[in-house]
Amino acid sequence: MPEYTHNLHQPIRNALASDNEKERTLSFLERLYLPEIAKGLFYTFKQMFKPTVTMMYPEERWDPPAIFRGRPVLVEDNGKERCVACGLCARACPPLAISMQAKETEDEKERYPDFFEINMLRCIYCGFCEEVCPEEAIVMSKDYDLVYHSRGDAVYDKSRLLVPKEELKERLDFLREYRNRQFGQFWKFQEANNIHSVRDRDENWETSLSIVDILEAKQKEKSA
Ligand code: SF4
Ligand code: SF4
Incomplete structure:
Protein backbone atom coordinates (compact mmCIF):
# COMPACT_ATOMS: atom_id res chain seq x y z
CA MET A 1 0.00 0.00 0.00
CA PRO A 2 1.50 3.42 -0.99
CA GLU A 3 2.52 5.66 1.83
CA TYR A 4 0.21 8.68 2.16
CA THR A 5 2.51 11.65 2.73
CA HIS A 6 0.20 14.65 2.44
CA ASN A 7 -0.35 16.47 5.68
CA LEU A 8 -4.09 17.03 5.93
CA HIS A 9 -3.54 19.98 8.27
CA GLN A 10 -1.67 21.94 5.58
CA PRO A 11 -3.79 23.74 2.90
CA ILE A 12 -3.20 22.43 -0.64
CA ARG A 13 -1.22 24.81 -2.86
CA ASN A 14 -3.58 27.04 -4.86
CA ALA A 15 -2.93 26.43 -8.56
CA LEU A 16 -4.32 29.83 -9.49
CA ALA A 17 -2.11 31.63 -6.98
CA SER A 18 0.96 29.72 -8.18
CA ASP A 19 0.16 30.76 -11.79
CA ASN A 20 0.14 34.36 -10.68
CA GLU A 21 3.58 33.89 -9.25
CA LYS A 22 4.87 33.07 -12.72
CA GLU A 23 3.39 36.22 -14.27
CA ARG A 24 6.08 38.51 -15.61
CA THR A 25 6.23 42.06 -14.35
CA LEU A 26 5.10 44.67 -16.84
CA SER A 27 7.36 47.56 -17.86
CA PHE A 28 6.23 51.15 -17.30
CA LEU A 29 5.08 51.54 -20.94
CA GLU A 30 3.19 48.27 -20.82
CA ARG A 31 1.43 49.33 -17.66
CA LEU A 32 0.26 52.48 -19.46
CA TYR A 33 -1.56 50.28 -22.08
CA LEU A 34 -1.51 53.20 -24.53
CA PRO A 35 1.10 51.71 -26.93
CA GLU A 36 -0.95 48.49 -27.13
CA ILE A 37 -4.14 50.46 -27.85
CA ALA A 38 -2.32 52.39 -30.58
CA LYS A 39 -1.05 49.12 -32.07
CA GLY A 40 -4.62 47.77 -32.20
CA LEU A 41 -5.94 50.96 -33.83
CA PHE A 42 -3.14 50.92 -36.40
CA TYR A 43 -3.92 47.30 -37.29
CA THR A 44 -7.60 48.18 -37.82
CA PHE A 45 -6.62 51.21 -39.93
CA LYS A 46 -4.36 49.03 -42.13
CA GLN A 47 -7.25 46.65 -42.91
CA MET A 48 -9.22 49.53 -44.44
CA PHE A 49 -6.88 49.55 -47.44
CA LYS A 50 -6.89 45.81 -48.04
CA PRO A 51 -9.18 44.24 -50.68
CA THR A 52 -12.57 43.42 -49.24
CA VAL A 53 -13.85 39.83 -49.20
CA THR A 54 -17.35 40.59 -47.97
CA MET A 55 -20.14 39.99 -50.51
CA MET A 56 -23.33 42.01 -50.68
CA TYR A 57 -25.53 38.92 -50.46
CA PRO A 58 -28.15 38.30 -51.89
CA GLU A 59 -27.47 40.86 -54.63
CA GLU A 60 -24.01 39.36 -55.05
CA ARG A 61 -23.94 35.61 -54.99
CA TRP A 62 -21.03 33.29 -54.31
CA ASP A 63 -20.33 30.71 -56.99
CA PRO A 64 -18.90 27.74 -55.08
CA PRO A 65 -16.22 25.48 -56.60
CA ALA A 66 -17.14 22.02 -57.93
CA ILE A 67 -15.96 20.35 -54.70
CA PHE A 68 -18.75 22.13 -52.78
CA ARG A 69 -21.59 19.96 -51.45
CA GLY A 70 -24.85 21.89 -51.71
CA ARG A 71 -28.30 20.33 -51.79
CA PRO A 72 -28.55 16.92 -53.50
CA VAL A 73 -30.35 16.93 -56.84
CA LEU A 74 -31.45 14.35 -59.40
CA VAL A 75 -29.70 14.40 -62.76
CA GLU A 76 -32.05 14.91 -65.70
CA ASP A 77 -30.70 13.31 -68.85
CA ASN A 78 -32.56 14.14 -72.10
CA GLY A 79 -35.71 15.14 -70.25
CA LYS A 80 -35.82 12.05 -67.99
CA GLU A 81 -34.31 11.17 -64.64
CA ARG A 82 -31.26 8.91 -64.78
CA CYS A 83 -32.41 7.28 -61.55
CA VAL A 84 -33.41 3.61 -61.79
CA ALA A 85 -35.01 3.60 -58.33
CA CYS A 86 -32.59 1.01 -56.96
CA GLY A 87 -32.95 2.48 -53.47
CA LEU A 88 -29.24 2.48 -52.63
CA CYS A 89 -29.20 6.19 -51.83
CA ALA A 90 -32.16 5.84 -49.46
CA ARG A 91 -30.42 2.92 -47.80
CA ALA A 92 -27.14 4.83 -47.38
CA CYS A 93 -28.69 8.10 -46.21
CA PRO A 94 -27.83 8.41 -42.47
CA PRO A 95 -30.82 10.59 -41.40
CA LEU A 96 -33.28 8.67 -43.66
CA ALA A 97 -34.04 11.80 -45.66
CA ILE A 98 -34.77 10.05 -48.96
CA SER A 99 -37.93 8.16 -49.86
CA MET A 100 -39.03 6.79 -53.21
CA GLN A 101 -41.30 4.33 -54.93
CA ALA A 102 -40.07 2.34 -57.92
CA LYS A 103 -42.24 1.72 -60.96
CA GLU A 104 -41.70 -0.21 -64.17
CA THR A 105 -41.10 1.56 -67.45
CA GLU A 106 -40.92 0.53 -71.10
CA ASP A 107 -37.54 2.29 -71.34
CA GLU A 108 -34.30 0.36 -71.47
CA LYS A 109 -33.60 1.03 -67.80
CA GLU A 110 -36.82 -0.84 -66.83
CA ARG A 111 -37.42 1.01 -63.55
CA TYR A 112 -37.85 4.61 -62.59
CA PRO A 113 -38.91 6.39 -59.40
CA ASP A 114 -42.65 7.03 -59.46
CA PHE A 115 -42.02 9.51 -56.69
CA PHE A 116 -38.73 10.57 -55.21
CA GLU A 117 -38.52 12.88 -52.22
CA ILE A 118 -35.76 14.34 -50.09
CA ASN A 119 -36.65 15.89 -46.77
CA MET A 120 -34.23 18.82 -46.66
CA LEU A 121 -34.87 19.35 -42.95
CA ARG A 122 -33.20 15.99 -42.39
CA CYS A 123 -30.46 16.17 -45.02
CA ILE A 124 -27.00 16.71 -43.55
CA TYR A 125 -25.26 17.23 -46.91
CA CYS A 126 -22.99 14.24 -46.34
CA GLY A 127 -22.96 13.20 -50.00
CA PHE A 128 -23.36 9.49 -49.25
CA CYS A 129 -26.28 9.29 -51.71
CA GLU A 130 -24.02 10.62 -54.47
CA GLU A 131 -21.25 8.26 -53.41
CA VAL A 132 -23.32 5.08 -53.63
CA CYS A 133 -25.43 5.84 -56.69
CA PRO A 134 -24.42 3.41 -59.46
CA GLU A 135 -26.01 5.59 -62.16
CA GLU A 136 -24.57 8.98 -61.25
CA ALA A 137 -28.20 9.96 -60.95
CA ILE A 138 -28.01 11.96 -57.73
CA VAL A 139 -25.27 14.53 -57.18
CA MET A 140 -24.51 17.39 -54.81
CA SER A 141 -25.31 20.74 -56.42
CA LYS A 142 -24.10 24.27 -55.76
CA ASP A 143 -27.42 25.31 -54.26
CA TYR A 144 -26.83 26.50 -50.70
CA ASP A 145 -29.51 29.04 -49.83
CA LEU A 146 -32.60 27.06 -48.97
CA VAL A 147 -35.62 28.73 -47.40
CA TYR A 148 -38.85 27.04 -46.34
CA HIS A 149 -42.12 28.51 -45.16
CA SER A 150 -43.39 25.24 -43.68
CA ARG A 151 -42.14 21.77 -42.86
CA GLY A 152 -43.96 20.40 -45.89
CA ASP A 153 -42.23 22.97 -48.07
CA ALA A 154 -38.87 21.42 -47.11
CA VAL A 155 -39.78 18.08 -48.69
CA TYR A 156 -38.45 18.32 -52.24
CA ASP A 157 -40.22 16.18 -54.81
CA LYS A 158 -39.06 15.22 -58.29
CA SER A 159 -40.26 18.47 -59.83
CA ARG A 160 -37.87 20.40 -57.58
CA LEU A 161 -35.09 17.82 -57.53
CA LEU A 162 -34.57 17.30 -61.25
CA VAL A 163 -31.82 19.45 -62.76
CA PRO A 164 -30.61 19.07 -66.38
CA LYS A 165 -27.18 17.42 -66.61
CA GLU A 166 -25.81 20.42 -68.54
CA GLU A 167 -26.27 22.59 -65.42
CA LEU A 168 -24.44 20.01 -63.30
CA LYS A 169 -21.52 19.59 -65.68
CA GLU A 170 -18.92 20.98 -63.27
CA ARG A 171 -19.85 18.54 -60.51
CA LEU A 172 -20.13 15.58 -62.89
CA ASP A 173 -16.67 16.37 -64.30
CA PHE A 174 -15.33 16.71 -60.75
CA LEU A 175 -16.70 13.28 -59.83
CA ARG A 176 -15.18 11.66 -62.88
CA GLU A 177 -11.84 13.24 -62.07
CA TYR A 178 -11.66 12.48 -58.37
CA ARG A 179 -13.99 9.73 -57.24
CA ASN A 180 -11.91 6.84 -58.50
CA ARG A 181 -8.68 8.33 -57.20
CA GLN A 182 -10.13 8.25 -53.72
CA PHE A 183 -11.22 4.67 -54.29
CA GLY A 184 -7.69 3.79 -55.43
CA GLN A 185 -6.14 5.07 -52.21
S1 SF4 B 1 -26.59 14.26 -48.70
FE1 SF4 B 1 -26.54 12.68 -47.07
S2 SF4 B 1 -28.24 13.25 -45.74
FE2 SF4 B 1 -28.57 14.37 -47.65
S3 SF4 B 1 -29.92 13.04 -48.84
FE3 SF4 B 1 -27.81 12.51 -49.43
S4 SF4 B 1 -27.25 10.80 -48.08
FE4 SF4 B 1 -29.07 11.79 -47.20
S1 SF4 C 1 -28.91 5.32 -55.82
FE1 SF4 C 1 -29.11 6.49 -57.72
S2 SF4 C 1 -30.23 5.16 -59.11
FE2 SF4 C 1 -30.48 4.30 -57.05
S3 SF4 C 1 -32.41 5.20 -56.31
FE3 SF4 C 1 -30.76 6.55 -55.62
S4 SF4 C 1 -30.60 8.11 -57.21
FE4 SF4 C 1 -31.75 6.42 -58.07
Missing part, protein backbone atom coordinates in the same frame (compact mmCIF):
# COMPACT_ATOMS: atom_id res chain seq x y z
CA PHE A 186 -7.36 2.04 -50.34
CA TRP A 187 -7.56 -0.72 -52.93
CA LYS A 188 -5.48 -1.67 -55.87
CA PHE A 189 -7.65 -0.36 -58.68
CA GLN A 190 -9.16 -3.05 -60.82
CA GLU A 191 -11.76 -2.12 -63.38
CA ALA A 192 -13.66 -5.36 -62.86
CA ASN A 193 -14.07 -4.66 -59.14
CA ASN A 194 -15.24 -1.16 -59.65
CA ILE A 195 -18.63 -1.79 -61.14
CA HIS A 196 -20.41 0.71 -58.92
CA SER A 197 -18.34 3.78 -59.64
CA VAL A 198 -18.79 6.68 -61.99
CA ARG A 199 -16.55 4.93 -64.47
CA ASP A 200 -19.21 2.29 -64.87
CA ARG A 201 -19.73 4.00 -68.16
CA ASP A 202 -17.60 4.79 -71.16
CA GLU A 203 -15.43 7.86 -70.55
CA ASN A 204 -17.19 10.18 -72.98
CA TRP A 205 -20.63 9.19 -71.72
CA GLU A 206 -21.74 8.57 -75.28
CA THR A 207 -22.72 4.92 -75.54
CA SER A 208 -24.21 4.54 -72.01
CA LEU A 209 -22.54 1.12 -71.86
CA SER A 210 -21.78 -0.12 -68.37
CA ILE A 211 -18.24 -1.23 -67.64
CA VAL A 212 -19.47 -4.80 -67.45
CA ASP A 213 -20.77 -4.47 -71.03
CA ILE A 214 -17.50 -2.88 -72.14
CA LEU A 215 -15.40 -5.63 -70.52
CA GLU A 216 -17.63 -8.33 -71.99
CA ALA A 217 -17.31 -6.75 -75.43
CA LYS A 218 -13.51 -6.63 -75.04
CA GLN A 219 -13.39 -10.28 -74.03
CA LYS A 220 -15.55 -11.24 -77.01
CA GLU A 221 -13.22 -9.26 -79.28
CA LYS A 222 -10.21 -11.11 -77.85
CA SER A 223 -11.76 -14.55 -78.17
CA ALA A 224 -13.04 -13.88 -81.73
